């Protein structure tokens with residue numbers, strides 16, 4: 464059984480979290496893994512650990528392993544019910560259909576599919592993405608679409624193309640953890656704007672825009688990771704209005720938009736901001752994350768730089784994956800498949816909310832997302848979610864403590880729960896364990 468507890472050293476821009484597993488401290492957000500056991504400790508006449516560390520680029524000293532990826536290791540205990548990961552439900556992966564698509568690609572154009580290809584991506588897939596935008600009323604040219612290795616690579620490419628050391632990036636507070644990690648690689652400074660029920664606080668955004676030279680404003684307006692919050696249409700307009708007169712680029716990351724199971728679809732910020740908005744999209748939640756397929760969509764001068772950045776990174780995204788995804792999308796009714804996912808996720812979300820309502824103590828607040836995969840819990844002021852994590856792990860249930868999602872510190876009494884990856888039985892049992900853990904804290 465794991466013995467697990469957290470200590471915090473809250474340095475301003477890099478919270479360090481120590482986790483104790485079986486009595487051994489691992490620094491989750493620190494420079495873990497450099498224990499010199501790989502023959503680089505100087506004992507064999509090679510370069511020593513301190514020496515090699517002194518050779519690392521400055522950017523590596525400010526970026527740490529993903530907290531979530533580390534937490535997932537702790538939750539590998541089969542008894543643990545984990546609401547920590549951000550995984551789609553594999554039950555809905557279209558395995559047979561993707562296998563059929565792959566078979567077709569191999570039999571009809573196997574040699575081409577296994578060859579190198581262009582950086583921009585497979586033209587019919589780019590066309591298809593442009594058509595999917597057109598169906599939502601958004602005019603996008605296929606030439607404006609760059610296929611990436613997951614939308615995560617889009618973040619990396621934007622960082623490469625835009626950010627010098629010390630450049631400012633505006634982020635929602637809280638924000639997507641791996642965006643912090645990605646932009647921190649380029650030694651960006653973060654300016655956080657609080658996220659409210661209907662989107663970022665427009666007056667705080669105005670103040671930050673006026674008092675910074677931020678190059679990028681990174682946001683997830685649909686079913687945000689980690690909170691599940693979506694911007695209302697009105698708030699989107701207010702944000703666009705606030706952006707007026709500033710040369711900051713709006714980066715709209717939208718991996719969850721198609722997972723809306725309630726409420727009205729809202730407009731992409733591109734509708735209000737035109738070429739000032741760069742869009743990131745992903746097939747991870749539409750087909751599967753294992754394909755590693757996403758895209759960036761922006762005006763031609765931006766795309767030109769992103770293509771150069773991508774050439775230097777990986778030449779192009781797996782052509783085989785692109786061909787299979789295209790074939791799958793061409794041969795199947797994806798909207799019907801998405802209907803199924805949405806209705807199942809809604810049931811899972813409803814059950815999680817019901818469990819909170821019925822079994823969490825008064826004073827606990829939570830979001831009721833209209834889509835996506837996460838909901839966000841705020842504990843009473845005096846309760847630390849890191850302490851709760853410690854207790855929850857002993858009770859065999861896991862979540863992500865919220866402070867991991869704060870670029871500038873904070874969120875000590877918050878936590879993220881994933882509802883997409885657990886069936887109903889596990890949600891009932893796991894939420895019961897979590898409620899008990901909270902009670903034990905009071």
Ligand SMILES: Cc1ncc(COP(=O)(O)O)c(C=O)c1O
Nearest residue numbers: 613614615639688716745747757
């Ligand atoms: C907000 C957000 N952006 C980007 C990504 C990366 O997705 P992809 O699988 O397309 O790289 C994720 C993944 O969970 C996410 O939550």
